[in-house]
Amino acid sequence: MSVWALGLNHTTAPLDLRGRFAFALDQIAPTLQSLRSSFSSGRHPQVEAAIISTCNRTEIYCASEHAALDHTFGWLAQSGGVAPALLRSHAYTLHDGEAARHAFRVASGLDSMVLGEAQILGQMKDAVRAAETAGALGSTLNQLFQRSFAVAKEVRTATEIGAHSISMAAAAVRLAGQLFEDLRKTRVLFVGAGEMIDLAATHFAAKEPKSIAVANRTLERGEKLASRFGGEAMRLADLPSRLAEFDIVVSCTASTLPIIGLGAVERALKARKHRPMFMVDLAVPRDIEPEVKALEDIYLYTVDDLAQVVQQGQANRQAAVAQAEVIIDAGVQNFMHWLGQRGTVPLIQQLNAQADEWRAAEMARARKLLAKGESIEAVLEAMSRGLTQKMMHGAMAELHAGDAASREQTAQTISRLFLRKER
DSSP states (O other), X not given: OXXXXXXXXXXXXXXXXXXXXXXXXXXXXXXXXXXXXXXXXXXXXXXXXXXXXXXXXXXXXXXXXXXXXXXXXXXHHXXXXXXXXXXXXXXXXXXXXXXXXXXXXXXXXSSSSSTTOSHHHHHHHHHHHHHHHTTOOOHHHHHHHHHHHHHHHHHHHHSOTTTTOOOHHHHHHHHHHHHOSOGGGOEEEEEOOSHHHHHHHHHHHTTOOSEEEEEESSHHHHHHXXXXXXXXXXXXXXXXXXXXXXXXEEEOOOOSXXXXXXXXXXXXXXXXXXXXXXXXXXXXSOSBOGGGGGSTTEEEEETTTTHHHXXXXXXXXXXXXXHHHHHHHHHHHHHHHHHHHHTTHHHHHHHHHHHHHHHHHHHXXXXXXXXXXXXXXXXXXXXXXXXXXXXXXXXXXXXXXXOHXXXXXXXXXXXXXXOGGGO
16 A cells, blocks of 8 residues: 655745635535546546645645555646646655654644644544545545544643744734734734634734724624624625725635735725735635735735744744654654555465365365264364364475475474464
């Protein structure tokens, strides 16, 4: 069995390219179906697959009898509408042990923009559940991910990898504090109501801004989040007309196209008499048109712009990283040992089937002897002798076949298998 992975993340690909390969959670099932169907015409009919898609990465994990990295690459390039050569220049590929190591590092927060952050673990678990629901997760990938989660838990328990980490949301608050002297006098708008916005709202609410509003496509979900912070909810359709009211805008939706355009921001600035606006676009693909950044009095930050801020204090965690890598090394070795054993499963099944066939034949023979009136002692003796002869026949034949060197090698193997008590 072979395991392979390919992907692109915040260290290998720019934001706009990552945006082409971003899959919302409800898109995972049909996307996995498309991927697995693409294998059916070739020599990989039984391919396990899972897709992890976050604002910082998109990764595909697969398992099958034979690796098919080139095919997977071609499918991903086509799904994103880019040339394979362009994708290859920004992507990474991993096989077997390295694929496992990467999955373990991602789950443990070692491969994140925010070193040690815990959010990715929840996102991985969501991705695994989606793959399982789609029927795309087999025993091999299930083992890979369950071991990833176990390793991540051990890393967080045994090390201080999460200590001093600065989340994306905390970084946004820090940058906003550099622009506005007193965040308590600001009005904050959150666009979207997902996990990232929930985290950002929690951090900003701690600064006690003058007001908080949540704009979401589904008003009910927006109201639920806004009520936690004593804020108001508004429909996404009302965003352009109300944008000027807010000093801070934080957006993260699953939209495939920008929802805050250049024109809407220009009108908002005019209505604000060019009082500055702080904007954070945490979405991949972008929620805010990139041209907005060029406007005077607009301070727009994307997930990539926050990288320098969130990595502050990373040196303090390097000792924890070294400890985490030791735990991950052990996890990789255990997984590869398990994967290697999987290769012997067909042989074990054949051996069991052969043994059952011999046992059935000797049982049938014993029943006939008993029916003829043979004594139980004689029947048991005959049955045990028959089973022993069947078991030893192949070994005995091999000991008398071949040249001297092959017989010597066979003798060592048979000795190891049959004479263990005498050693």
